[in-house]
Amino acid sequence: MTATRRVGTLKYGTGISFNQAITQDVGVFTRLGWNDGKTESFAFAAIDRLASGGISVTGGRWKRPFDTAATALTVSGISGVHAAYLARGGLDFIIGDGALCYGPEYVSETYYSARLFPGLFATFDLQRIVNPAFNQDRGPVWAPSLRLHVELSKPRN
Amino acid sequence: MSKQFYEDVLQHDFERGCEKQNPYAGTLRLVGVLILGDLKQFDGLKPGPTFALFSASTAARRRLGYGIAAEPKIANGLNFDRRLFRNHGQVWEAERRYSWWNHDGAIRVLGWLRESRTGRKLRRRPEACGRNRNHARRDGDAPGGHAEVRNRNQL
Numbered sequence: 001m002t003a004t005r006r007v008g009t010l011k012y013g014t015g016i017s018f019n020q021a022i023t024q025d026v027g028v029f030t031r032l033g034w035n036d037g038k039t040e041s042f043a044f045a046a047i048d049r050l051a052s053g054g055i056s057v058t059g060g061r062w063k064r065p066f067d068t069a070a071t072a073l074t075v076s077g078i079s080g081v082h083a084a085y086l087a088r089g090g091l092d093f094i095i096g097d098g099a100l101c102y103g104p105e106y107v108s109e110t111y112y113s114a115r116l117f118p119g120l121f122a123t124f125d126l127q128r129i130v131n132p133a134f135n136q137d138r139g140p141v142w143a144p145s146l147r148l149h150v151e152l153s154k155p156r157n
Numbered sequence: 158m159s160k161q162f163y164e165d166v167l168q169h170d171f172e173r174g175c176e177k178q179n180p181y182a183g184t185l186r187l188v189g190v191l192i193l194g195d196l197k198q199f200d201g202l203k204p205g206p207t208f209a210l211f212s213a214s215t216a217a218r219r220r221l222g223y224g225i226a227a228e229p230k231i232a233n234g235l236n237f238d239r240r241l242f243r244n245h246g247q248v249w250e251a252e253r254r255y256s257w258w259n260h261d262g263a264i265r266v267l268g269w270l271r272e273s274r275t276g277r278k279l280r281r282r283p284e285a286c287g288r289n290r291n292h293a294r295r296d297g298d299a300p301g302g303h304a305e306v307r308n309r310n311q312l
Contacts, residue, residue: 001276005231009275013268020262040232040276085278093233 001040001090011039015050025058029072037079046092046133047105049077054109066115074107078134086134095133103136105129113149121149207237220252232275246271 013035021027033050054072059065078086086092087100111125127143209226226246230238238244248269255262 001278004276005274006276007274008272009277010270010272011275012270015265015267017265017267018262019264021260023260038278040278042232042271042273042275081278090278 001085005040009039011042012036025060027056029054029056037082041082041092041094046078046082046095047076048079048082051075064114066121068113069111070113071108071110074109075104076107076134077104078102083134097133097135097138099137100134101136102134103131105131105134119151121151123147123149207239218254220250220254222248222250222252224248228271228273230274232273238273244273 013033015031015033017029017031019027019029030053031050033047035048037048052072052074054070056068056070059067059069083100083102086096087102089098090096107127107129109125109127111123113121113123115121123146125145125147127145128140129143130140132139132141207227209224211222211224213220213222224247225242227237227239228244228246230236230244246269248267250265250267252263252265255264
């Protein structure tokens with residue numbers, strides 16, 4: 001693909017998102033994303049089509065109003081020409097396995113964000129990834145992670 | 158990069174509820190990034206400053222935003238082009254907030270355009286599935302960790 005590089009090539013995309021409160025403590029969200037899929041993937045993520053949705057609950061019901069529990073499902077895919085490129089052994093900036101048995105990538109993610117102290121938050125996140133990097137010959141994998149978040153100055157509480 | 162920068166800035170503002178505190182605020186931000194010369198692990202990285210510019214007009218029920226950022230001269234390269242509107246990324250966002258039966262909600266539409274020296278994928282027939290089913294590399298789980306410190310006065 002590097003042989004086809006031309007100055008001034010444009011890559012474009014669009015996205016739309018909905019956030020909706022259901023009750024004071026519960027909210028749902030959904031997001032859709034799309035890009036042209038034929039130009040070279042470029043930072044951020046090698047995804048051409050994206051749909052995700054989930055639900056978020058704050059911890060008021062269990063007397064931890066500054067905690068948040070959430071779960072979401074994301075389905076992502078790539079364009080036909082993009083899949084063909086990877087299947088022929090092409091390399092993207094973060095993916096490329098020498099071959100590809102294409103399938104949409106499914107990521108189910110759940111996290112719990114706990115306020116440890118005012119201004120200090122810890123989040124445990126667990127992801128289950130099916131067809132990682134759009135390859136049915138790979139995975140599924142678990143991806144746990146831990147995140148620490150510090151807010152300086154006036155904290156939320 | 159521009160899209161991610163911009164989304165982070167807007168998302169953070171939305172979560173903080175800035176609009177509720179000052180519903181008619183307009184914002185203009187210039188984000189500078191200084192690439193240091195001693196980052197030897199990136200061979201092609203050219204030291205020097207680069208930039209991103211974000212602007213948003215906010216009212217009680219809507220928000221319009223625009224951002225532009227420098228991009229590498231070659232796709233996925235590390236040599237940023239610092240000339241305005243040459244090898245750059247642009248993003249536009251419109252947001253509408255509403256309330257149904259006292260339940261708040263928001264809809265956002267975002268578009269982005271990126272220009273650089275970039276290649277195109279050529280249409281060819283894919284290989285059959287299963288070619289790398291017995292690939293030497295094995296699948297594995299991927300634990301990770303992340304820590305951040307954010308000064309809420311500065312963003």
